[in-house]
Ligand SMILES: Nc1ncnc2c1ncn2[C@@H]1O[C@H](COP(=O)(O)OP(=O)(O)OP(=O)(O)O)[C@@H](O)[C@H]1O
């Protein structure tokens with residue numbers, strides 16, 4: 331039987347991006363780009379979001395790809411966000427089919443039909459990507475936001491440098507802990523994602539996971555879950571100070587539900603810690619597995 335620390339280390343490494351996955355993500359990006367350049371005047375495209383920052387959890391779903399449009403497509407910028415989303419949707423449906431393509435408020439999702447097994451493995455393949463139409467705006471980008479009906483500003487470089495700084499300040503354990511809690515959040519056991527968008531977990535971690543890494547995954551996770559529960563009702567602005575508040579994704583009822591689930595998870599973590607403290611190692615590992623899901627190893 332693994333010790334709790336060994337189990338956490340294995341869990342952490344299972345949530346790390348590996349070469350095969352990166353190759354598959356690049357191949358999918360190239361595939362989508364090579365198609366979309368036949369439909370739109372695209373200046374460049376790049377993998378971004380949590381994938382590029384190494385804060386995405388597994389299975390790899392909804393990897394963000396920005397498609398920076400050329401000046402000649404600027405007519406879209408003066409129209410409602412739904413227009414460019416609709417145009418990208420129509421184009422992608424032509425290639426991937428209606429069942430694989432979905433409109434979202436800021437992107438179009440393309441599902442590659444990858445099977446996720448009971449252990450949350452996908453044979454190193456990306457399940458889906460979020461195709462995000464974008465215009466360059468100085469150092470920032472403008473992207474459509476059908477929720478507000480407006481174009482919003484964003485800056486992935488600022489989000490990336492904040493994540494890197496937090497990671498380094500926390501003995502290089504910050505991103506691993508963020509991926510773990512995002513894994514908890516995405517687990518189907520809840521029936522829905524408690525925290526929405528999951529980017530909010532990372533944004534909150536910029537303030538809630540700091541100080542010195544104490545060397546114990548179990549304590550850090552318990553404390554992090556409990557702080558998330560405490561502060562889920564706070565207003566969480568875009569860390570780059572450009573887009574709408576990240577906490578706008580949930581209404582009051584949803585925040586209450588998130589708080590309840592985070593508090594329950596934090597109590598479960600306390601029980602798991604207690605098992606280990608009393609020498610019940612096997613029980614402790616099982617309790618963490620029940621909390622996180624199949625990627626937390628039992629052996
Ligand atoms: N309200 C916002 N204002 C500005 N930029 C945002 C906002 N929300 C998200 N972003 C940027 O867009 C990226 C993609 O958003 P998304 O919701 O997919 O988050 P994510 O960090 O990629 O998390 P996930 O792992 O859930 O995909 C974010 O990583 C962030 O850089």
Ligand SMILES: [Mg+2]
Nearest residue numbers: 379380392394
């Ligand atoms: Mg994303």
